[in-house]
Every structure is written in structure tokens, then in C-alpha cells.
Amino acid sequence: MRRPIIAGNWKMNMAAAQEAVALVTQLRASVNGVPVDVVVCPPFPWLASVAQSLSNSSIALGAQDLFWEPQGAFTGEVSPTMLAGVGCRYVIVGHSERRQLFGETDANVNKKLQAALRYGLTPIVCVGETLAQRERNETAAVVREQVRDGLASLSEQDLGKIVLAYEPVWAIGTGRTATPEQAQEVHALIRRLVQERWGGAAAQGIRVQYGGSVTAANALELLRQPDVDGALVGGASLKADAFAAIIQAAAQAKGVTA
Numbered sequence: 043m044r045r046p047i048i049a050g051n052w053k054m055n056m057a058a059a060q061e062a063v064a065l066v067t068q069l070r071a072s073v074n075g076v077p078v079d080v081v082v083c084p085p086f087p088w089l090a091s092v093a094q095s096l097s098n099s100s101i102a103l104g105a106q107d108l109f110w111e112p113q114g115a116f117t118g119e120v121s122p123t124m125l126a127g128v129g130c131r132y133v134i135v136g137h138s139e140r141r142q143l144f145g146e147t148d149a150n151v152n153k154k155l156q157a158a159l160r161y162g163l164t165p166i167v168c169v170g171e172t173l174a175q176r177e178r179n180e181t182a183a184v185v186r187e188q189v190r191d192g193l194a195s196l197s198e199q200d201l202g203k204i205v206l207a208y209e210p211v212w213a214i215g216t217g218r219t220a221t222p223e224q225a226q227e228v229h230a231l232i233r234r235l236v237q238e239r240w241g242g243a244a245a246q247g248i249r250v251q252y253g254g255s256v257t258a259a260n261a262l263e264l265l266r267q268p269d270v271d272g273a274l275v276g277g278a279s280l281k282a283d284a285f286a287a288i289i290q291a292a293a294q295a296k297g298v299t300a
């Protein structure tokens with residue numbers, strides 16, 4: 043049984059630390075004891091305040107990106123050691139906004155996820171096709187390449203320490219969600235790709251989140267799909283009640299109880 047995992051990607055939202063603290067304070071009260079791994083990924087400046095608000099809570103802290111070097115002359119970047127030091131346990135790697143707006147490549151994704159693993163952070167590695175690629179029937183080829191190159195040279199043991207997220211770019215922030223069938227099809231493909239390269243145990247163990255306009259209203263059907271192990275949530279993670287409802291939906295869909 044793969045434990046469901048729901049992560050909130052706040053992106054560049056939450057104008058003040060107090061807003062961030064208020065959100066997690068409400069969230070920790072409503073998801074206390076739910077048998078789902080819950081992660082929140084605030085903007086860098088609010089990590090320390092949120093870490094403090096989450097002390098002694100089962101909700102884990104994550105960052106939205108990292109650089110692969112531990113320190114040095116890399117103006118504007120944040121290292122894995124800094125993230126670990128502030129209390130992060132997870133880090134998102136290769137989000138489509140990083141790929142599209144900031145030129146992130148599969149090679150960079152690979153360096154970042156290796157660095158995350160080296161410093162004890164769990165990378166949430168995002169893959170997914172654009173609308174144009176889907177319309178050209180290239181979804182499988184795109185995802186295959188992102189998994190092959192992004193996860194290059196990972197050992198089976200490393201693979202056990204990462205989370206994957208299938209995020210069709212056309213579904214992110216658009217209100218246009220993949221149907222449960224579309225999500226399941228690509229999640230099953232990802233599991234097959236993992237099986238081909240790292241074997242059956244790795245494929246059965248790895249958790250693959252779906253991301254793209256997940257809401258309290260559509261989460262249950264998406265999470266009921268056998269290869270959908272959780273969700274990476276943007277917009278709906280900014281409201282404690284909506285995010286908590288998605289977490290509850292994950293527990294219900296997977297039949298897990300406290």
C-alpha cells in the first residue's frame with residue numbers, strides 16, 4: 043500500500059508571513075491524525091515562520107525549488123543545505139513553470155534532484171506535456187523523455203526516496219483538469235517506465251501525484267484511480283478548508299483511516 047501524499051504549492055502567493063502562518067495554523071487543526079502525508083511549499087521568505095508554526099505537527103515543510111550546489115557565488119539561489127537547515131523535508135523539482143519561464147531542462151532537474159537526495163530532502167519531480175504536445179499525440183514520448191533524462195543515473199535505492207508528479211501543463215492553473223481516465227493512463231505509463239528501468243519493486247513503491255487544477259470537487263475521482271497516489275495542488279492549497287477537503291478525499295479514495 044502506497045501512503046497517499048498531498049502537497050500544496052503556494053507559488054509566489056501569500057503576501058505576508060502572517061497569512062502563511064494563519065493558513066497552516068488552520069490546516070494543522072483540520073488534518074490532525076489523517077493518515078495521509080501532507081506537505082506545504084511556501085515561498086522561500088516564509089519557510090522559517092511556517093516551520094515554526096508546524097513544529098510538532100505531522101505536516102511537512104517543502105520548498106518550491108533549489109540549486110544544486112551547497113554554497114558559493116550563485117546570486118539569488120538557495121541551496122539544499124539551507125532548505126534542510128530551515129526544516130524542509132521536501133522540495134519540488136522541475137515544475138513546469140520553472141521549465142517554461144526559467145529555462146529549466148531535464149539535465150538541471152537531474153542535478154537538482156541528485157542534490158536534494160544528497161542532503162536528505164525528498165524531491166517531488168514534476169513531468170508533463172503541453173497542450174500542443176498532447177494534441178500532436180506526443181504525451182507518452184514527452185513523459186518518457188522527462189523520466190529518462192530527469193531521473194538519469196538514479197539507483198533503485200534513490201528511486202525509493204523520490205516522489206513523481208504528473209502535471210499536464212494545460213491543466214495547471216487553467217481550471218481544466220485531466221479526466222480521471224487521462225490521468226490514470228499517464229500514471230500507469232509512468233509506473234511502466236519505472237518498472238522497465240528500475241524493476242517491479244521500485245514501480246510498485248513509487249508514489250505518483252497528479253497535479254493540474256485539483257479542487258475539493260474533483261479530487262475524489264482523480265484519487266480513486268489506482269495509479270494516482272496523491273496530488274500536487276496549486277490554487278486550492280491557498281485555502282485551508284479546500285486543501286483539507288482534498289486531503290480528506292485522498293484518505294477516502296484510498297480507504298485509509300487513522
Ligand code: PEP
Pocket residue numbers: 051053209213214215216217253254255256274275276277278
Ligand atoms: C501546480 O502548481 O503544481 C498546480 C497544479 O497548480 P493548480 O492546482 O493551480 O493547477
